[in-house]
Amino acid sequence: MQNNYLYFRILAQKTLLILAVTMLMAGARCCPAEREIPCGFYNGQQLFQEPSLDCYYLDANGDKVYVDDALCDC
Numbered sequence: 246m247q248n249n250y251l252y253f254r255i256l257a258q259k260t261l262l263i264l265a266v267t268m269l270m271a272g273a274r275c276c277p278a279e280r281e282i283p284c285g286f287y288n289g290q291q292l293f294q295e296p297s298l299d300c301y302y303l304d305a306n307g308d309k310v311y312v313d314d315a316l317c318d319c
Contacts, residue, residue: 284317294319 281293290302292312300317301309 282319284319287312287316292317 280296284292284294284300286292287302290304290310292300292302294300294314294317298314298317299311300314301311304310
């Protein structure tokens with residue numbers, strides 16, 4: 246009986262660890278806006294640089310419009 250308890254406790258700990266690591270890894274992909282950097286202006290629009298170094302601004306609809314990366318001044 247004691248062995249079963251220990252087995253399931255270790256299994257639960259490993260499962261929580263895997264879940265935590267998975268959530269951390271997903272967090273790196275889920276919320277890029279928090280890591281985007283304001284990098285100047287283009288035609289009156291605020292430019293942002295993504296972690297991938299792509300440069301863009303947001304149009305009136307909130308969609309990303311990508312521009313030449315050289316326009317970002319970060």
